[in-house]
Structures are given as structure tokens and as C-alpha cells.
Amino acid sequence: MKNTLTILAILLISFAFSQKKSFSEEAIQDKLLDLDGSEIAFKDIIEQHKGQSVLIDIWASWCKDCIAGFPDLKKLQQDNPDLDYIFLSLDKEIDRWKAGIKKYDLKGDHYYIKSGWKGPLCSSIDLDWIPRYILLDASGTIKVYRAITTKDNQLLNQIQ
Template sequence: MKKISLVLIIMFASCSTEKPIHFSEAALSDTVYTLNNTVFTVEEMLQKYKGKKVLIDVWASWCGDCIKGLPSVRNLQKEYPEVVFLFLSVDENKDAWRKGIERFQIKGAHYNLPKGMKTGEFVDFINLSWIPRYMVIDAQGKISLFKATSASDSAIVEALKLVI
């Protein structure tokens, strides 16, 4: 019985630390909106930046930690101008999302997950339980950093520096 318990614990621990390198088909089929209300799938959104390194910042206009992280994100934008900074908002209120971009002067590519942070294939895939959330996608479209919750996390810089 102890051996079975130990095996189960190891299995659960290894599953929770899994870091996928590709998005699931379901996550890629989820929809996002642009600032002018054009609807794309996540896959179509990512295809726009094919061949480029992308930092995804999952945020919301009402999120204090997201706003506090913006100066660090701006520093990253200065240090890595070749990187696409893709801001993926989980605001359910599109007006609040648009006003937040303007109010906080957020420069980059902007998309909205209209279902918010609790529902949807993309947020389920990334197991979104906290924002901000940062991810790095390499030039080949692989996830090189699956999860960082602080814009000053050294793992972000490491992923952005990777030459692939």
C-alpha cells in the first residue's frame, strides 16, 4: 500500500510540474478579439508573429499586480526591441480593457480573451489561476517559458536570450 501511495504521489507531482512546449489544439481554437473587434483564433493570432520571439503578458485592467509589473515590462521592451510584446487581456468588459491600455500607456499587440480568466480553452490549458502571467514563445512557435508571475522574473530574461 505504501508503494502504491508513493507511486501516486510521484505521478501527481510530475504532472503538476509539466511544462508543455506546444499549445493544445483546444487552446489554439479559442477565440480572441482585437481592439477593433476582429475575431481571431489563438492560432491565427500567434501565426501573425510566426518567426518572431513573443512575450505574452496575460493581464487585466483591474489587476494591481499587472499594473505594478508594467515598468518591468517596459524595461524588457527597451532591452529586447526585436521581441513582440503581446498583451492578452482577461477583462470581460471590453471598454475597461481599452481604457486600461490607454490609461497605462501599454505599447504592444493587444488582444482580449472575452470569457475572462476562469473560463475558456486557452486559460484552462495554461492553468490560469493568477495574473499577471508571462509566457515566452520562441521563433519556431514553441513555448520556451510556460509560467512566470512577475515581470522581473529572471526566467523571462533567460527565455528571451535563448538563441534558437
């Protein structure tokens, strides 16, 4: 009985720490807005970066933890110029999103998640905190599913 409980505990822990390797169909079909206000499917954003490793940063201009993390993010960008950077905003207003990009001088591709926290993209990735970093390899496979800082050991190990 003790061995069975041990095995069950190991399986539950493994399941809890497992990560998704791809986005759900609902997530990739979600429509975001680019800086010009045009709609673009999340799958098309990912497709534009095929062949490159990509760090996705889900953030908002009102998020204190996001803002506090920008110096570390910029250091990561400086140390890893070969990574592509995609910023997905959960701002409540488009004007605040655009002002945040300018204010914090965020370098990368920028999109607004118009469906919000409860929309297909955020729901499918179990978004419960921002900032949230997701690392994709050059084929678009998720290498790091959930990191809340750019100093996350798993994230840094996968980037190297």
C-alpha cells in the first residue's frame, strides 16, 4: 500500500509540473490586435516567427510586477539578441497599451489580447498571473510553459 501511494504521489507531482508543448486550437484561433488596429490570429503571429526561438511576454501597463520585471527583461534581451520577443497585452484600454509600450520602451512585436483574461488564449494557457513568459523553440514548440520572471531557472536553462 505504501508503494502504491508513493507511486501515485510521484505521478500527481509529475502531472502538476508537466507543461504543454503546443497551444490549443482555441488559443491559436484567438484574434488579437496589432499596433495598427488590425486583427490577427495568434497562429499567424506564431507563424511569422517560425524558424526563430521566441519569448512571449504577457503583460499590462497597470501591472506592478510586469513593470518591476522590465529591467530584467531588457537585460535578457541584451544578452539574447537572437531571440524574438512578442509582447501580448492585457491592458483594459488600447491607448494605455500603446502608451505603456512607449513609456517602458519595450522592443519587440506588440499585440493586444482583445478577448482578455477569460478569452480563448488566456483560458487555454491557464493564465493566473502576469507577467507570464512562454518560450518557444524555432519550430514553435513550447519549451517553457509557465515562468513569471525572466530569472526563472527553467527559462534561463532553455534559452542557453
